[in-house]
Amino acid sequence: MKQFFAALLFFVALLACWEWAARNAASSILIPPPTKVWEYLIGAVKDHTLWEATMVTMKRLMVGYFIGLVIGIPLGMCVARFRFFENTVGVLSLGLQTLPSICWVPLAIKWFGLTEQSMLFIVIMGTVWAVILATSHGIKQIPPLYREAAATMGSKGFHLWLRVLAPASLPHIVSGTKQGWAFAWRSLMAAEMCVAILTGYGLGHLLDSGRNLAAMDQVVGVMLIIIFIGFAADKILFSPWERFLRRRWGLT
Amino acid sequence: MSLDSALATPPPAKIRLAGVNKTFTTERGMVHALQDINLEVSDGEFVCFVGPSGCGKSTLLRIVAALERKFTGIAEVNGEMIIEPNRDRTVMFQEHALFPWLDVLGNVMFGLKLKPGLSKSERLGVAHYYLKLVGLEGFERANIHELSGGMKQRVALARSLAPNPRVLLMDEPFAALDAMTREQLYGDLQRIHAARKKTILFVTHNVREAVCLGDRVMIFSPRPGRIRGEFTIDLPRPRDFNDVALAQHASAITTKLKAILAESPETVPTAA
Numbered sequence: 001m002k003q004f005f006a007a008l009l010f011f012v013a014l015l016a017c018w019e020w021a022a023r024n025a026a027s028s029i030l031i032p033p034p035t036k037v038w039e040y041l042i043g044a045v046k047d048h049t050l051w052e053a054t055m056v057t058m059k060r061l062m063v064g065y066f067i068g069l070v071i072g073i074p075l076g077m078c079v080a081r082f083r084f085f086e087n088t089v090g091v092l093s094l095g096l097q098t099l100p101s102i103c104w105v106p107l108a109i110k111w112f113g114l115t116e117q118s119m120l121f122i123v124i125m126g127t128v129w130a131v132i133l134a135t136s137h138g139i140k141q142i143p144p145l146y147r148e149a150a151a152t153m154g155s156k157g158f159h160l161w162l163r164v165l166a167p168a169s170l171p172h173i174v175s176g177t178k179q180g181w182a183f184a185w186r187s188l189m190a191a192e193m194c195v196a197i198l199t200g201y202g203l204g205h206l207l208d209s210g211r212n213l214a215a216m217d218q219v220v221g222v223m224l225i226i227i228f229i230g231f232a233a234d235k236i237l238f239s240p241w242e243r244f245l246r247r248r249w250g251l252t
Numbered sequence: 253m254s255l256d257s258a259l260a261t262p263p264p265a266k267i268r269l270a271g272v273n274k275t276f277t278t279e280r281g282m283v284h285a286l287q288d289i290n291l292e293v294s295d296g297e298f299v300c301f302v303g304p305s306g307c308g309k310s311t312l313l314r315i316v317a318a319l320e321r322k323f324t325g326i327a328e329v330n331g332e333m334i335i336e337p338n339r340d341r342t343v344m345f346q347e348h349a350l351f352p353w354l355d356v357l358g359n360v361m362f363g364l365k366l367k368p369g370l371s372k373s374e375r376l377g378v379a380h381y382y383l384k385l386v387g388l389e390g391f392e393r394a395n396i397h398e399l400s401g402g403m404k405q406r407v408a409l410a411r412s413l414a415p416n417p418r419v420l421l422m423d424e425p426f427a428a429l430d431a432m433t434r435e436q437l438y439g440d441l442q443r444i445h446a447a448r449k450k451t452i453l454f455v456t457h458n459v460r461e462a463v464c465l466g467d468r469v470m471i472f473s474p475r476p477g478r479i480r481g482e483f484t485i486d487l488p489r490p491r492d493f494n495d496v497a498l499a500q501h502a503s504a505i506t507t508k509l510k511a512i513l514a515e516s517p518e519t520v521p522t523a524a
Contacts, residue, residue: 148319149349151337153363153415163362167353249352250397 032217037224040217049206050225056200057188058229060116064123065184069177072128076135076176077161090136093129101126101187105194114197119188126187127180134176138169171251174241181237185230203229255377258370258416264451265330265340265418267293267316272325274311274477284476285311289325291470291479298445298452300462300469302505304513308477309455313421316453317343329419339363342412346424348404350396356383356407357392363415382410385444402433409441413448422454426461435493438464442490459509460502464493469505473512480512481505 015034022033044050078085079093104125108118142165150164166173192204203222210218245251272289275282285308293299301309314320315327318337327334329341342363350359360379364370370378383389386406396404405425412420426434442465445452456462462469463485471481483505487497 145345145347145349146351148317148337149343149345149351150362151319152317152339152341152343152421153411154337154339154366155362156337159366164351167351170353248355248395248397250395 029214029216032220036217037220040215040221041224044218044221053201053203053206053222054225054229057192057202057204060119060123060200060202061184061188064120064188065127065181067120068124068127068180068184069131071124072131072180073135073173075128076132077139077165079132079136080139086136089132093132096125097129097133100190101183102190102194105191108191109195114195116197116199118195119191119197119200119202122191123184123188126183130180130183131176134172134179135169138172138176139165141172142168170241171245171249174238174245178234178238181233185233189226255374258374258378259381261449262340262416262418264296264449266295267291267419267451267453268326268328268331269312269316270326272312272315272323272327274308274315274320274323286315286323287476287478289477289479293451293453295451296449298454298465298467300454300456300466301472302456302459302462302469302509303472303477304457304474304509307472307474309472310423311477313343313423313453313455316419317341317421319343339367339415340417341419341421342415342417343421343423344405344408344412344425346427348396348401348408350404350407350411352396354396355392356388356394356396356399359396359407360411360414363411367415378414378416379410382414383407385413385447386410386440400433401429402437405429405437406440409444413444413450418451420450420452422452424455424457427456427458434461438493439490441465446489459506460493460498463487463498463502463505464491471505471509471512481508 018031018034022028022031025031028036041050075085075089079090080086101122104122105118108121112118112121146164146168147160150160155164188202189204189207192202193208194204196205196208203226207219207222207226210216210222269289269291272286273284274286275284277283289312291299301312303309311320315323316329316334318334318341321336334341351362354362357379360383361375364375364378367375380389380392383392386409388403388406388410391399391403391407396407399407408425426437429437438461454462454465459469463483466485469483469485470479471483472478473480483501485501487495487501491498
C-alpha cells in the first residue's frame with residue numbers, strides 16, 4: 001500500500017512538472033499542457049477518430065503478429081531440429097533480425113503498393129526473425145535428460161514434440177514471442193508514420209497528421225494511447241504466461 | 253481394465269547381456285567404455301553395479317534402457333533383443349529429470365497417459381497408489397521446484413514405477429542426496445522392491461549402498477569397463493544400512509575394488 005502511494009506520488013509529480021513546463025514554455029506547440037492533451041483525447045473519443053484509428057492499427061498488428069508466429073514457431077523448430085535449416089534459415093534470421101523492419105518500407109510499397117499487405121509485410125518482417133531465433137534457441141536449450149526420461153516412458157515422435165519439447169522450451173518461446181511483439185509494434189508505428197495508406201487510417205497516421213497540423217496536443221495524445229496499448233498487451237498477452245512460469249517452474 | 257489389474261505386477265523380466273562392447277569416439281580418440289560384458293540377471297533380482305567413475309557402469313544401464321544403441325554384442329530382455337526405449341524398462345536418473353512444467357501428479361501421470369487400455373480414473377488411481385507408496389500423499393498439486401531433493405527423487409521413483417515396468421533401471425539415484433534422506437530411501441526402496449517385485453539394476457559408487465540394496469553386487473574396473481568381481485549378498489531383508497554384517501561385506505568388496513584400481517593405472521589419463 002505504501003509502495004502504491006509512493007508510485008502514485010511519482011506520477012502526480014511528473015504530471016505537475018509537465019503542467020509547469022507547459023505554462024512556462026514559449027509556445028504550447030513546444031510543450032502542450034496536459035489539459036489540452038486531455039481535451040484532445042476526449043474530442044477524439046467523441047468523434048470516433050481515435051477508436052477507428054486504434055482498430056485499424058490493432059487489426060494490422062494482430063493479423064501480422066499472428067502470421068509471424070505461425071511462420072516463426074514451426075520454422076524455429078526446424079532450425080533446432082535440422083542442420084540444413086540451421087545453416088540456411090537460422091543464418092538468414094540472424095542477419096535479418098538486425099535489420100530494423102522499417103527498412104523494408106520502400107520495397108514493400110513497390111511490391112504491394114499503398115495497401116494493407118504492405119503494412120502486414122512490415123509487421124511480419126518485424127516479428128518472424130525474433131520468433132524463429134527464440135524458438136530454436138529454446139529447443140536447443142532443453143536438457144537431453146528430459147528427452148531421455150520421456151523416451152523411457154514411451155514418448156516419441158509427435159507426442160515427444162507436443163508434450164515434452166514444446167513445453168520444455170516454453171520459457172524461451174514466451175520471451176521470444178514477447179520480443180517479437182515489441183518489434184512488430186515498433187515497426188508498425190514507424191511504417192504508419194512513414195506511409196499513408198488509403199485503406200486505413202491508423203494511430204501512426206493520426207500522430208503524423210498531428211505533426212503536419214502542428215497540433216502537438218494530438219501528437220502527445222496519440223503517444224499516450226500507443227503507450228497504453230503496449231502496456232495493456234503486455235498485461236493481457238504475456239503476464240498470464242509469465243505468472244504461470246513463475247509459479248510452476250519457479251522462474252523469476 | 254480395473255484398477256486392481258492395472259496395479260497387478262507383471263512378471264519381472266530376465267536380462268541377458270553377452271559379449272557387450274561399447275566404444276566412444278571423443279576428440280582425444282577412441283575410448284573403450286565397455287569390454288566383453290557378460291551378465292545374466294534373473295527375474296526379480298536386485299543387482300548393483302559398483303565401480304569408479306568412468307568405468308562404464310552407467311553406459312551399461314543406458315544400453316539396457318536402449319538410450320545407448322550403438323554397441324556390439326547381445327542385450328536381451330526375456331529373450332527379446334533390446335531395440336528401443338520401452339515403458340517395460342523405466343529409468344530413474346541421478347538428477348531427478350522431472351518435468352518442471354507439470355506438477356507432481358502430472359509427472360507421475362506422464363507415463364501412465366501413454367499406456368493404452370487405462371481409463372482416466374484408473375490412471376489417477378494408479379498415480380495415487382504410487383504417490384502413497386513413496387510417501388508423498390497430499391503433494392499431488394505441488395510444483396517440482398517447491399520440493400526438497402529427497403522429495404523430488406521420491407516423485408521420480410513414483411513416476412518410473414507408475415507404468416508398472418518389469419525392469420527398473422536406477423542410475424545413481426541417491427548420489428545427490430544428504431545421508432539422512434538417503435538412508436530413509438534405502439528402507440523405502442527395499443519395501444517397494446518387496447511389494448512390487450521388479451528386476452532392478454542399480455548403479456552406484458557407494459559400496460555400502462550396493463550391499464544394503466542388492467542381491468548381487470558386480471564390480472567394474474575402469475577403461476575399458478569390465479566386470480571384475482561378483483558378490484552375492486545373502487543378508488536377510490529388510491537390511492539396515494548401519495548393520496555390522498553389512499559393513500563387513502562392504503569392506504570385503506572395497507578391498508577387492510581397491511586391488512582392481514591399483515592394477516589399472518590407466519584410470520589416470522596420461523597426457524598424450
